[in-house]
Amino acid sequence: MFAAAAAALLVTLSLALVRAFRGPTVFDRVVAANSIGTVAVLLLAVIGFLTGRPDFLDLALVYGLLNVVGTIAVLKFFHFGDLGEPGDEEGA
Amino acid sequence: MSVLGHYNYWVTVFLMTAGLYIVIARGNLVKKLIGLSIFQTSVYLLYVAPGKVIGGTAPIIAPGYTLYSNPLPHVLILTAIVVGVATLALGLALAVRIHEQYGSIEEDEILAADREAEERA
Amino acid sequence: MILAHLPALEVVVPLIAAPLTLVLRRASIAWALTTAACAISFVVALLLAVEVARGGPISYAIGSWAPPWGIEYRVDALSSFMLVLVSGIATVVAPYALRSVATELRGGQGTLLYTMFCLCVAGLLGMSITGDAFNLFVFMEIASLSSYVLIALGRDRRALLASFQYLILGTIGATFFVIGVGLLFLKTGTLNLADMADRLHGESTDRAVRAALAFIVVGMSLKLALFPLHLWLPNAYTYAPSTVTALLAATxxxxxxxxxxxxxxxxxxxxxxxxVLPMQDILMGLSILAIVTASLVAVWQTDLKRLFAYSSVAQIGYITLGIALGTREGLTAAIVHLFNHGITKGALFLLLGLVAYYTGRTPISSVRGLARSMPLTTFGITLAGLSLVGVPGTAGFVSKWTLVLAAFEADQWWLGGIVVATSLIAVAYVWRFVEAAYLSAPAVPSPVPRDRPLSMVVPAWILVGACIWFGFDTSYTVDAARRAATLLLEAAQ
Amino acid sequence: MKGFLVLRIVAKMLIPYILVFALYVQFHGDYSPGGGFQAGVIAAAAIMLYGLIFGLPSARRLVPDAVVETMVGLGVLIYAGVGLVGLALGGNYLDYFVLARDPVAGQLRGIFWVEIGVAITVSGVMLKIFYMFAGRRRRDDTR
Amino acid sequence: MLLDIASWALILLGGAFCITGAIGLLRMPDFFTRMHAASIIDTLGAAFILMGLILQAGFSLVTVKLIAIGILLFLTSPVATHALARAALARGVQPMLAKGDVSSNS
Amino acid sequence: MAVLTVGVAVQRNLFSVVILSGIYSFLMATVLVALDAVDVGMTEASVGAGVSSVLLLGALTLCGGEEAKPLNRRWLPLLLAAVIVGALVYGTLGLPGFADPNAPIHMVVAPRYLERAVTETGVPNVVTAVLASYRGYDTLGETTVVFTAGAGVIALLRRRRRAAKGAK
Amino acid sequence: MLRIASLLVALFAFWVLMSGMFSPFLLGLGVASVVAVTWLARHMEIADREGHPAHLRLVAVVSYWLWLFKEIWLSGLKVARIILDPRLPVSPTLVRFAPSQKTAVGIATHANSITLTPGTITVQANHQEFLVHALTRDGAAGVVESEMNRRVREFEGSDLEEND
Structure with a gap:
């Protein structure tokens, strides 16, 4: 049954991959990447149960965290074209 | 000895080839570096995949499990990953410097710039 | 007690010196540390060499884990020979760096150059001493990463590109090496070289092993700039700072x-x-190609550093030629040439650095009439050049002579002929320097001799002296090389 | 990016937990996956996140360059130093057995310090590289 | 037993939502609408799968970690989406709009 | 994953390449975890998805954008790649099959690690035990490699800032 | 000061929950780590009202989350139906409206909640104005002056001065 979940996630993954390829804009790719990140986190959790050793969820947490950092870096990059600047200028 | 029994190696081979192809065929320095890192990643699979034992589990000793996968390749690959990222970082630093000096990161443009400079000299 | 731990100290001393130089930040302290570390390594290497000559191979288990499980350091005749060469050259070059670096680099780069210098030396020493395949890879990466940086520190912007190309090719080479090691590992289940060898014997016809051989040879050939894979070398040597060129070329x-x-x-x-495989024949063919083409290309170069860089490619051809012969004499010749060429090239590039110190650059035109303004340096370069050619009385002669003898002994007369003939090409390119320096009138007003920094002159002349010394006294080089060759062949049987 | 209200608030909430998590990964490397390298990366990632959101200057104020550079060297020194201590106590290089009276305790102690060394260097280097890349102005494009 | 069935149901539901989201990701006509589809994966898919797993794990540390993952996802995914949308808009990606465009109610 | 690699090869927009390689890295990490290499998976995820993409982006900020053109000499790399495929395929056919518990790598060194790591080092995570103790020297080397990279980046990138300051 | 203390406690709880091991050595390390991180957090100036909103009432938060989950579920179903509908009946809409929250945390919660609910995404969020992209026109209408708005307003608490 975990296998079924894993399979579903894999299908999701491949669909998202297609989007990552086709994605006309970079942002489409980022969306796909983000989804893939989420799916990977879930997949890891499921794999943990699948192999009977669910104590490796730390790994999934690491994925989640780094996915965020990565995405935010990408976005900041696209928004400001620079990673370093404080970017205060847009008072939002 | 069946071909199917080696499919893990085929993946490795494919990745490796693709990575290498990118490195050689692409003129963009950053692209070359990415190719290089894919090339290196393929090695991870080469090492780790055979370390898996059917029915085995991750090599963290816990009561209730007797069959573990081989930890040694994991250790080696950890080191290899680190080496890979170190190389990537250095390569990028170089690329940045090259861009600052030449205003381009396309290999042929840079070479052309060099030739030009030499002719002028 | 310390004696028992020499193998560890050999590598660890420069390794520790590296972060210390970074943390302490002052260039002068860094220089002192580097020199001291290299000197200590050199002493340790000498002690080890004595120890090995007396008592046979030394095995040192790091972390007290017995070899197949832990990492083993293994010092035998060949590796102790390499240790002496590497640490010796490093010790000579390190003091030279003090002034050379000050003129060739801008700003606060000096300290970091020393850091990289230490790392590079540590990496090279580690490669020579370790008895573990993967550990070798790790140290190879330390050495190569640091040498990329060292090359990129050159003042010319082309240094960056040279370094980048070296990085790409070097990484591919290293990865090939890892693939080869991986195949061997999958086949044998061990990473210890000696253990691996034991387990491999008997099944050397296996396909995986053959592929591993191919990968390792190709990978290492990239690193050692064997002929068709040498493309990175000339640029790298040309644009790197002189100190770096000397160190890298020699070691x-x-x-x-x-x-x-x-x-x-x-x-x-x-x-x-x-x-099983025609490996030796391929290697021999490539070596001959390397010698002939690289020598010829060298003749047409307009920059001295580049000229001698191509000559390096050719000289490496001689070394691999010795290996390809596969006989005891051939190997001896290869090892001796390894050493002799190391000191010769070291001397050459140090002296060229001295020239660059005055003239700024090293195109051949810049050394016109150099004999008048810098007679000693010119003379030194000429001596080292003669050693490169293989004139009797120099170190180069000894190794080429051994090589020719080995060729005759293996009934390959024509090889001997090739060696002699290509030495004539070497005469041609060395002559280009001599002609420019002695026979041409100074085109530009001769450079004003600034101060003569002893820290640069002395190291250079030590190496020139070594070229001559080892041309007469062959007891250390040839004998040690022969011992090493014998051991290697015994293992290979 | 400070202006991104939502981002700012969530980042503020998350960063301390990321750091604690990094330290958790560091110290539980013995029992679960992870160890010095991963911990170093995660910790560096937390600071990077801070730098991304609040700007590089504030990250630099928080962890100044000098500290980072010292970290870079310090980690290797700790690691190599552990080896030397083993040497001084009569073992081989990197011999942890001699670090405590009980060999197993010695091993644990050795591994602990070694991992700390790794983490310090790794996070130092990652941060330094981030500073280096993010802190440079792009040169005017000549193309 | 009942717990098992419940958890399976939840996991399957989550899986189904994930696939739906992915299909949406493919089918949707423009970037912004795709983001809506993606958010289904992030929220419903993730939540159900995690809840199913929690039921499987029972009351233990694993549960805590699963919850932590859940909180993490729930905190970060909207942030990422939000930032993404904003960056896209700032970079001039025009959202495809139905006839009545920017309507400023209130 | 294979497809992804092709994508990386084909894409010309470097940003897309970066994102794709991030995804690639995630997938690789998942595969690694599926192969029981949890530690490796964790490292790959943190390095590939986190650090590398930030680094690449940083570099791209400084180098900028699009790749100029696809490259001319296509047959040469293909030929080279083909040779390598040949060699590897040739070599791997001699290797034991996937997940074969009797392969040599499981017979020689590894069993001792698995059997004795806990009693000898007190660490249940065998990967950590091997990493930090049995092959601790490798890890020292690895740390040094990281150090080298760090110092190298400092060496390469610091000068300009100094110079710029001087110029101002 | 109280805020620091509560951050300490929260972080330590996090540590213990993650670790699940209670050897004195590890607990000691935990305490050390938590203290170090808190110190760092103070330096980052992120342990303030926004970063560590300890003033919110737990009950309110939990009940809000439960409600929000129900919302997500409902609109999730809607979006799923749209996706699976062969005609793909989307009518993307942008709406602007003013939120009624006062605190930054409230704004952020509101914005995040909108984004979390499938079918609507906050594109811009600040004290004055929200810009929301919705998948359908109905969804857009539902966002403006919604129950969500009211609930977040309730739970953020109004008694405290905003010191942003």
Whole structure:
């Protein structure tokens, strides 16, 4: 049954991959990447149960965290074209 | 000895080839570096995949499990990953410097710039 | 007590010196540390060499884990020979860096150059001493990463590109090496070289092992700049700071050769090399090509550093030629040439650095009439050049002579002929320097001799002296090389 | 990016937990996956996140360059130093057995310090590289 | 037993939502609408799968970690989406709009 | 994953390449975890998805954008790649099959690690035990490699800032 | 000061929950780590009202989350139906409206909640104005002056001065 979940996630993954390829804009790719990140986190959790050793969820947490950092870096990059600047200028 | 029994190696081979192809065929320095890192990643699979034992589990000793996968390749690959990222970082630093000096990161443009400079000299 | 731990200290001393230089930040302190570390390594290497000559190979288990499980340091005749070469050159070059670096680099780069210098030396020493295949890879990466940086520190912007190309090719080479090691590991289940060799013997016809051989040879050939894979070398040597060129030319490629020999003979064994695959023939063909083409290309170069860089490619051809012969004499010649070429090139590039110190650059035109303004330096370069050619009375002669003898002994007369003939090409390119320096009138007003920094002159002349000394006294080089060669061949049988 | 209200608030909430998590990964490397390298990366990632959101200057104020550079060297020194201590106590290089009276305790102690060394260097280097890349102005494009 | 069935149901539901989201990701006509589809994966898919797993794990540390993952996802995914949308808009990606465009109610 | 690699090869927009390689890295990490290499998976995820993409982006900020053109000499790399495929395929056919518990790598060194790591080092995570103790020297080397990279980047990138300051 | 203390406690709880091991050595390390991180957090100036909103009432938060989950579920179903509908009946809409929250945390919660609910995404969020992209026109209408708005307003608490 975990296998079924894993399979579903894999299908999701491949669909998202297609989007990552086709994605006309970079942002489409980022969306796909983000989804893939989420799916990977879930997949890891499921794999943990699948192999009977669910104590490796730390790994999934690491994925989640780094996915965020990565995405935010990408976005900041696209928004400001620079990673370093404080970017205060847009008072939002 | 069946071909199917080696499919893990085929993946490795494919990745490796693709990575290498990118490195050689692409003129963009950053692209070359990415190719290089894919090339290196393929090695991870080469090492780790055979370390898996059917029915085995991750090599963290816990009561209730007797069959573990081989930890040694994991250790080696950890080191290899680190080496890979170190190389990537250095390569990028170089690329940045090259861009600052030449205003381009396309290999042929840079070479052309060099030739030009030499002719002028 | 300390004596028992020499193998560890050999590598660890420069390794620790590296972060210390970074943390302490002052260039002068960094320089002192580097020099001291290199000197200590050199002393340790000498002690080790004595120890090995007396008591046979030393095995040192790091972390007290017995070899197949832990990492083993293994010092035998060949590796102690390499250790002496590397640490010796480093010790001579390090003091030279003080002034050279000050003129060739801008700003606060000095400290970091020393850091990289230490790392590079530590990496090379580690490569020579370790008895573990993967550990070798790790140290190879330390050495290469640091040498990329060292090359990129050159003042010319082309240094960056040269370094980048070296990075790409070097990484591919290293990865090939890892693939080869991986195949061997999958086949044998061990990473210890000696253990691996034991387990491999008998099944050397296996396909995986053959592929591993191919990968390792190609990988290392990239690193050691064997002929068709040498493209990175000329640029790298030309644009790197002089100190760096001297260090790398004298040691880096040589250590790669060492690694090749190590795997070639120790791990794979002659059976595989000669009977199963035509490895030796391929290697020989490439070596000859390397010698002929690189020598010819060298003749047409307009920059001295580049000229001698191509000459390096050619000289590496001689070394691999010796390996390809596969006989005891051939190997002896290869090892001796390794050493002699190391000191010769070291001397040459140090002296060229001295020239660059005055003239700024090193195109041939800049040394016109140099004999008048810098007679001693010119003379030194000429001496080292003669050693490169292989004139009797110099170190180069000894190794070429051994090589010719080895060729005759193996009934390959024509090889001897080739060696002699190509030496004539070497005469041609060395002559270009001599002609410019002695016979041409100074085109530009002769450079004003600034101060003569002893810290630069003395190291250079030590190496020039070594070129001459080892041209007469062959007891250390040839004998030690012969011992090493014998051991290697015994292992390879 | 400070202006991104939502981002700012969530980052503020998350960063301390990321750091604690990094330290958790560091110290539980013995029992679960992870160890010095991963911990170093995660910790560096937390600071990077801070730098991304609040700007590089504030990250630099928080962890100044000098500290980072010292970290870079310090980690290797700790690691190599552990080896030397083993040497001084009569073992081989990197011999942890001699670090405590009980060999197993010695091993644990050795591994602990070694991992700390790794983490310090790794996070130092990652941060330094981030500073280096993010802190440079792009040169005017000549193309 | 009942717990098992419940958890399976939840996991399957989550899987189904994930696939739906992915299909949406493919089918949707423009970037912004795709983001809506993606958010289904992030929220419903993730939540159900995690809840199913929690039921499987029972009351233990694993549960805590699963919850932590859940909180993490729930905190970060909207942030990422939000930032993404904003960056896209700032970079001039025009959202495809139905006839009545920017309507400023209130 | 294979497809992804092709994508990386084909894409010309470097940003897309970066994102794709991030995804690639995630997938690789998942595969690694599926192969029981949890530690490796964790490292790959943190390095590939986190650090590398930030680094690449940083570099791209400084180098900028699009790749100029696809490259001319296509047959040469293909040929080279083909040779390598040949060699590897040739070599791997001699290797034991996937997940074969009797392969040599499981017979020689590894069993001792698995059997004795806990009693000898007191660490249940064998990967950590091997990493930090049995092969601790490798890890020292690895740390040094990281150090080298760090110092190298400092060496390469610091000068300009100094110079710029001087110029101002 | 109280805020620091509560951050300490929260972080330590996090540590213990993650670790699940209670050897004195590890607990000691935990305490050390938590203290170090808190110190760092103070330096980052992120342990303030926004970063560590300890003033919110737990009950309110939990009940809000439960409600929000129900919302997500409902609109999730809607979006799923749209996706699976062969005609793909989307009518993307942008709406602007003013939120009624006062605190930054409230704004952020509101914005995040909108984004979390499938079918609507906050594109811009600040004290004055929200810009929301919705998948359908109905969804857009539902966002403006919604129950969500009211609930977040309730739970953020109005008694405290905003010191942003």
């Amino acid at each position: 880096a490629t040589k250590v790669s050769v060492y690694v090749l020999m190590r795997f070639y003979f120790d791990v794979f064994g002659l059976h595989l090399l000669t009977r």
